[in-house]
Amino acid sequence: MARWQADVQTRLGSFELDVSLEGDAQPLAVAGPNGSGKTTLLRAIAGAVPVARAHVTIGKTVLESTEPGIHVPIERRRVGYVPQGYGLFPHLTVLENVEFGLSTGSDRSPAETRRTRALGMLTELDCQPLANRRVDRLSGGEQQRVALARALVLEPDLLLLDEPLAALDATRRRAVRHFLAERLRTFGRPSIIVTHDVRDVVALNANIVVLDEGRVVQQGSLASLQQAPANDFIAEFVGAG
Amino acid sequence: MARPTRRSPLTGLGTLFGVTLVGLLVLPFLALAISTPIGDLSEGAAHPLFVPALLLSLRTTLMSLIVIVVLGTPLAWWLASSHSRAARVTEVLVDLPIVIPPAVVGVALLQTFGRQGLLGPVLGAAGISVPFTESAVVLAQVVVSAPFFIQAAANAFRKVEPDMLIVARTLGAAPPMAFLRVAVPIALPGLLVGASLAWARALGEFGATLLFAGNMPGRTQTMPLAIFSALESDVRLAVVFSLVLAAVGVVLLLAVRFAPALRQTVGRSA
Numbered sequence: 001m002a003r004w005q006a007d008v009q010t011r012l013g014s015f016e017l018d019v020s021l022e023g024d025a026q027p028l029a030v031a032g033p034n035g036s037g038k039t040t041l042l043r044a045i046a047g048a049v050p051v052a053r054a055h056v057t058i059g060k061t062v063l064e065s066t067e068p069g070i071h072v073p074i075e076r077r078r079v080g081y082v083p084q085g086y087g088l089f090p091h092l093t094v095l096e097n098v099e100f101g102l103s104t105g106s107d108r109s110p111a112e113t114r115r116t117r118a119l120g121m122l123t124e125l126d127c128q129p130l131a132n133r134r135v136d137r138l139s140g141g142e143q144q145r146v147a148l149a150r151a152l153v154l155e156p157d158l159l160l161l162d163e164p165l166a167a168l169d170a171t172r173r174r175a176v177r178h179f180l181a182e183r184l185r186t187f188g189r190p191s192i193i194v195t196h197d198v199r200d201v202v203a204l205n206a207n208i209v210v211l212d213e214g215r216v217v218q219q220g221s222l223a224s225l226q227q228a229p230a231n232d233f234i235a236e237f238v239g240a241g
Numbered sequence: 242m243a244r245p246t247r248r249s250p251l252t253g254l255g256t257l258f259g260v261t262l263v264g265l266l267v268l269p270f271l272a273l274a275i276s277t278p279i280g281d282l283s284e285g286a287a288h289p290l291f292v293p294a295l296l297l298s299l300r301t302t303l304m305s306l307i308v309i310v311v312l313g314t315p316l317a318w319w320l321a322s323s324h325s326r327a328a329r330v331t332e333v334l335v336d337l338p339i340v341i342p343p344a345v346v347g348v349a350l351l352q353t354f355g356r357q358g359l360l361g362p363v364l365g366a367a368g369i370s371v372p373f374t375e376s377a378v379v380l381a382q383v384v385v386s387a388p389f390f391i392q393a394a395a396n397a398f399r400k401v402e403p404d405m406l407i408v409a410r411t412l413g414a415a416p417p418m419a420f421l422r423v424a425v426p427i428a429l430p431g432l433l434v435g436a437s438l439a440w441a442r443a444l445g446e447f448g449a450t451l452l453f454a455g456n457m458p459g460r461t462q463t464m465p466l467a468i469f470s471a472l473e474s475d476v477r478l479a480v481v482f483s484l485v486l487a488a489v490g491v492v493l494l495l496a497v498r499f500a501p502a503l504r505q506t507v508g509r510s511a
Binding site: 043046047048073074075076077079080081082083084085087089090091100101104105150151154156 | 404405407408409410412413414415418422423426427429
């Protein structure tokens with residue numbers, strides 16, 4: 001089972017992020033107040049923000065290590081990233097969005113193979129009928145599935161999801177949450193999910209790390225956080241007391 | 242859902258002001274159109290000044306547009322994505338030709354590329370003479386019209402969410418590919434508007450060209466300069482030339498206004 005490690009220290013203006021995390025294939029939920037550094041953490045692991053000091057590994061692969069000066073560029077990290085709002089490309093159809101990642105690297109496959117793989121992934125995620133739709137005509141839940149399909153089709157070694165359910169209304173959120181949990185179980189590789197909702201943690205059977213002002217304030221299982229929450233935010237988040 | 246109506250507090254007076262201004266903007270072109278008998282059009286087109294000036298205008302504006310788009314697109318991207326002080330200073334510098342009169346730009350270009358100018362000795366040693374050539378026409382057009390493209394392109398690039406480029410990179414696209422396959426297509430409507438505005442400005446360029454490139458028929462005489470020359474001998478001819486240039490402008494305006502809507506309609510029906 002692939003283990004991963006992310007020690008990241010970075011400064012963006014007056015904000016400083018300094019965290020050390022590790023995990024395995026069990027999803028890790030990242031929680032914390034607004035501005036605590038959750039999105040910056042995901043971007044740093046993806047390689048999209050400059051770091052002052054970092055050591056990021058997945059399995060035996062070193063993605064970033066400031067000591068020997070290793071920096072694998074984003075496009076070669078094999079890290080899937082679904083940002084808040086999903087980041088679908090508005091000028092492409094659903095199918096073209098999913099095909100995008102199959103047409104970028106040096107080992108790009110023939111057009112027909114790309115199409116078959118993309119359609120296969122869309123079918124797996126129950127959105128094959130959307131293939132030729134423009135992405136701005138999709139509902140929030142559909143956009144989320146397409147964004148997930150686009151990331152999963154490349155079979156990344158690590159999946160980063162930034163508040164994947166935040167843009168959905170309450171009813172859709174419940175359905176999509178269970179769908180996501182099932183997909184991540186099938187995916188079977190490490191994933192880090194930023195969330196504001198403890199129900200996501202339960203559904204995903206995730207471990208939790210809570211950030212505040214760029215530092216880890218507590219981490220562990222939901223039960224351990226419920227038993228001894230380190231501060232009021234965590235007590236409120238896990239529904240303790 | 243019904244839109245709430247917006248009532249101006251100055252309804253009567255405001256309408257009068259608005260109508261007056263729109264009339265002032267449209268009336269000259271109406272006068273130009275109705276003052277030209279059809280027969281004059283063909284006569285004007287057959288005049289020896291007409292075809293060379295039109296071809297020179299089209300050739301030089303196409304050249305300047307290529308230069309502006311090729312050099313201006315990366316610059317606009319940098320202006321849109323950088324938060325540095327250098328970017329803000331550059332943004333102000335890029336706007337300079339908009340606020341400086343074209344005649345001043347012409348003199349400034351002479352002081353730069355002229356024989357006695359800043360780069361004159363270097364260019365002279367290399368056997369290059371810029372003023373009063375077709376290259377001078379292109380240079381003048383580039384300087385006065387580039388800000389229109391750069392401004393519009395930078396604004397269009399600002400609408401590209403940084404997250405989309407990060408996603409494109411995680412999907413295996415190196416930075417140039419992410420730029421060309423994601424940022425440029427998303428910003429394309431704004432880029433086209435900018436290119437059209439820059440082209441229209443280049444097509445109408447007069448002052449800087451006259452001073453820096455001269456008014457030599459067949460060599461540096463563009464359409465606006467041909468109108469100026471025709472006006473001295475035959476007003477009817479100047480009117481015909483003007484009408485052609487105005488027609489090109491109207492076509493350009495319609496393209497800029499309706500191309501994005503048309504593109505959306507086509508996209509929707511596809």
